[in-house]
Amino acid sequence: MNESRRTLSPRARWAVPAVAAVAVGLAFVAPPLFASADDAGLPTVSPEELAAQVASAEPSPLSGTVVYTARLGLPELPFGDVGGANPVALLGGSSTIRVWSDGEERSRVALLGATSEYSVVQDGPEAWTYSSTDDAVVHYSLDPADVARFDELKAQAEAGELAVQGDLPTPEEAGRQAVEMAKLTSTVTLDSQTEVAGRAAYQLVVTPRSDTTLVGRIVVAVDAETSTPLRVQVWSTSDTETPALEIGFTDVSFATPADSVLAFSAPAGASTREVVVPLPDMPAEAATATPDKELPEGVTVTGAGWDTIVQASGLDVAAVVAGDPSAAASLPGVDKTFGSQGAADLYSEFMPEEGSGSPMGDLDTSALYETLTTEVPEGRLLSSALLSVLVTDDGRVLVGAVPGATLQALAAR
Amino acid sequence: MSLVETAPPTVRPLRGSLLRLVRSELRLVLGRRRNLVLLLGLALVPLLLGTVLFLSQDTALDGQGPGFVGRVTGNGLFLVVASLFLCLPFLLPLTIGIASGDAVAGEAAAGTLRYLLTVPVARGRLLAVKAVGALTFAAAAVAAIAVVGIVAGAAFFGLRGITLLSGTTVSLGDGILRIAAVVVYVGLSMTGLVAVGLFFSTLTEVPVGAMAATVVTAIVCGVLDQLPQLATIAPALLTHHWLDFAEFLRLEPDWGVLGQGLALQAAWVAIFGALAWSRFTTADVSS
Structure with a gap:
């Protein structure tokens, strides 16, 4: 190799960095181009069928990275990166969120800052938030009487004997009703199939018929395999280039997360605050409201x-x-x-x-x-x-x- | 600018001379008084930080400070991370810029470059030797902070299992592994800057110019990275993934993010390494 290089002319030698730059550019730019260049070739469905699939899908265990971007046109907030991971950051700009869920009652959501994290861990009736910026834990829990009631309701729900069960429509019915409701004020269509986080997805588009609202349209990308919504975009009427609100997975896997991820115990030395949350009298009421x-x-x-x-x-x-x-x-x-x-x-x-x-x-x-x-x-x-x-x-x-x-x-x- | 001939019979001695050259370069880089002073300066950072935090730990200011500084008093392991965090924006690029900017330009300024070129080693390999020297110094710089950090941290505050950013506490062994990974990642994050410094170093015979240009590159990248208007080009900036070492302190490090950081450094190394090679193998060397 040394011998052959020795014979290169100066011009050829200067071509090497140019080739390197082009190769690097291609390596970084090309993969997204290839990834988005196809129609996934999924079977066609109607908006009603898609909505029904979403409604009937079992909540599946998942873990993944979510990127949330808000372009709401709000004034620049006085604290940016300085404050570390902070829910206020969700009002503007882009945030990265990691999500783990076992699909039932345990989950962890972490809002990432450059060198900080704001975590929300839920385990059935208990929840914790942990802010790494000030090493503070807030523990939300029910009082003992409510815990007993919560367990009772859960047992009922598992046995399928919750009082309101009979009133709830089947998932297919719910999906159809949701689309019917939406159709009263909007047009519901399916956009071309897309790929979100490397998974083939359908796109449900809800466009308001009113032209006085600020909402241009809402696009929901639904995973073709698990019917889990993978991305939601809300477009405003004032900007047709980029969605005003976008939250979607950039990376998702449907494996059950490790137990250590879903567990939480307050770290030693952290300041802990207890908050007792009252359980609403009729939790099922919300579902039928x-x-x-x-x-x-x-x-x-x-x-x-x-x-x-x-x-x-x-x-x-x-x-x-x-x-x-x-x-x-x-x-x-x-x-x-x-x-x-x-x-x-x-x-x-x-x-x-x-x-x-x-x-x-x-x-x-x-x-x-x-x-x-x-x-x-x-x-x-x-x-x-x-x-x-x-x-x-x-x-x-x-x-x-x-x-x-x-x-x-x-x-x- | 005729290059030294390498006739087949001289191939064997050539290998020997390359090794000798590497050895002498390392001796030069690590033995130079200025470089030792730079390393000493970096090593003082965790020592000073540790002392200050140790003395103020019973006051109201305990547990406060940007980044990881607030966590140091609870666990000496965080002294390593806090020191790296404080050195990353300026001190580390400065010292590494000085060493890599000096690599070729320093020889040119001292008039020793043309003697170096009479060694029966091709210019490309000579540049590689210079790169090895600069990379070794970069590694030594990061290691100086890390070693002094962990020793001072253990002495001042003791070492125990670390509380991750996610609020989970992991064992001491796991913690040390994670901190070691942080140090390695920070070290690898400097390779792009070394390549930039080496390229600037081949452009000029004034070492200070090359050093300044290298440091300015790192700082300008850091500043541009802060501007929301430039978000589209931010992922290509040299410094963009530097703070991602924090991934190792999360519950489940995202290897994708870390891989992006290393790929970015590899890209800068490829481009600026190639530029340095083109320049150095085509340049007229008169001094």
Whole structure:
């Protein structure tokens, strides 16, 4: 080899890096091109059949990597990578999430930061969140009486004797009904077959018939083999190039995850907070809840279908928001000193008010509120690519998948 | 620029001279006082960090700090990771840029390159020898941080099973393996930078220029990686996967991500190695 190189002309020698660059470029660019260049050649199905398959599919054990991308057009949030893995990051930009599930009642979801992780582990009636940034565990559990009731309900469900069982339609029926419901306000079609995370998938497209909503269309990619939804894209009417919301597997396997992955015990030295969550009186009620059930006090609904605007009155949002940081600081256990205001804000992010059930329930600090909303004559408006929220000065909150101007017009009426 | 002839009879001595050249290059790289000072400087990082954290561990600042710094007081193993994390953006590229940028340009500046070319070894192989020297220094730089880190960590805080980013605690043996994997990954992440440095080193006779260009490459890549507007080209940037060493501290390391990081380094090595080879084998050497 040495001999042959010796005879190369300088020009030929300079061709070597060019060839190397092209080869490297091909190696990195080509595989995705090949992968997406085919129609998977799956048997054709109708939207109803596809929906029925999804409804009847057994929840299968799986593990995989999910990439979530939000292009909601919200203002840049003040804390980016600095804060580490944090659910607030889901409001904008791209996040990588790892998912493990045994298909029954144990699962682990981990939101990845560059050098951090926010984990949510669920095991039946118990759940933990762990934030590696501040080494803090929150343990959500039911109180003993509720645990007994939970086990009872579970046993009933397993034996198939849950009271509501008879009222539930068969999966095929449910799938057909879902499509029928959707067809009232939208057109439901199947797009060309695609490949998601290396698996052949059907694409169900729901396009609103209304042209005043912000939602352009919703595309669900369903795995052809297991009928597990692999990707959901929500397109806004304002951007036809990229979906406003996209969550989908980039890598998935349907093997049962190892037991060690699904187990959780609080690491030594981590700060642990216990939260007891009340079990709703009739958990089965949620399954049968219909859209026309009674609305809570002060809530009115205007419009129909995709243009629905929900209006709640008698809420003092500004006070709730303003009260939060000080409330967080007065929480027991918050006696640490912080290096910066940013650290203090971050800490308060992870310190939800006592009893608030979800880890996302602590988003409403005033700083975040100020950043996300803009001043309008009626109050403060949050407008994103898919959803608008108007908080009026007289204590009403209007929410809808419609342009902000529509909300303002309604509020002014 | 006539190259040294290698007639068949001289093939055997050639192999001997290549080995001798490698040996002398390693002696040069690892024996040079400036390089030793650089290694010493890197080794001081975990020592200083450990001392500071040890002295402040009973104050309110205990358990705080960016990245892995907050975890060090609980477990000395994290001193290795925290030190690497702090050195990755600047100190490590700086020292490696100095060593690799100096590889060829340093010889040219000192006027010794043309004597080196009279050794009966082809220029391509001479460049390979220089690359071996620069890579050895890069490995030594990462190892210096790791070894001092683990020794200082054990002395200050003790070693125990590590709590992963996912909240799971693994045994000490598993923990040491994972930390070792982190160190190896960080070391391999430097190979692309060594190739870049070697290429710049063949371009100029001014070693400082090559060193600066190498360090600037790493820093510019790091800065561009932060810009959301450049997200499309970010995966091709030299530094993009550097922090992925954290994969080893997750419950189930994603080998795909780690493979991407290594493939990226391989790509930079292929391109800049080829560029360096083309330049070095076609250049007129006058000094």
